[in-house]
Amino acid sequence: MAAAPDSFGDGKDAFRWRINLEEVFTVQSCYYRFFSKLSGPPIIANVVKASTYIWKVQAPTKTLFFGWRLIHDRLATKDQLYKKGILDFTEMNCVFCSVEEERLSHLLGGCQVVKEIWLKVLEWLGFITDFSLVDFITFPFIYDKVNSLAKRKIIGAIWLATCWHIWLICNAIIFKNEKFSFLDCMSEIMFSSWKWLLSSGKIANNCNFLVWRLLPLTCFE
Secondary structure, X not given: OOXXXXXXXXXXXXXXXXXXXXXXXXXXXXXXXXXXXXXXXXXXXXXXXXXHHHOOOOOOHHHHHXXXXXXXXXXOOHHHHHHOOOOOHHHOEOOOOOOOEOOHHHHHHHOHHHHHHHXXXXXXXXXXXXXXXXXXXXXXXXXXXXXXXXXXXXXXXXXXXXXXXXXXXXXXXXXXXXXXXXXXHHHHHHHHHHHHHHHHOOEOOOOOHHHHHHOHHHOEO
8 A cells, every 4th residue: 555544652543655765645756656557658759759740730730630640540440440349340441442451551551542642742742852652651750851841841731631631531431422532632632731831831922822733842931
């Protein structure tokens, strides 16, 4: 027991805090006593890095929270729903390719259908020195590879918009029986990222949405 009753010669009872030498309760001693039981598993350093970065992306709060959940693999993908007993193993296939099991890594580029979206968005971004498709898909983990703060800000918003709309489309197919449209998906990614950056970013001279659709990395300072 951390604390136990004790009796004194005057007949009065009192409690002693037996986990420190002074036998007096302190918040610090309580914290150290129960820390190992209350804390979860340690978070990997690159996840901490990505989690810190995601809140700096210019996007609505609900989308930032989505991004944080994505980084921590806490989205309700089919493999997670199966583990919780919500889905049967016969319902596990990806709604885009209908071949492989849906899990987060699959939705973020493992699926051949979704991979085409990432490739098209990367092509739209334009040439970036030593910046690959894998770098783009994992951008919050390697964002400091892009030295320009302006480009980093733009790529971050576009990365999150890509993840967000892939997720929205995935759910629309499942719950609303909608059909996947590659062109509609690209349009939504372009428009959302533009709108998010426009709300708080400093727009470059002579830049408008038409320029954004052609040269996104030149549109914000």
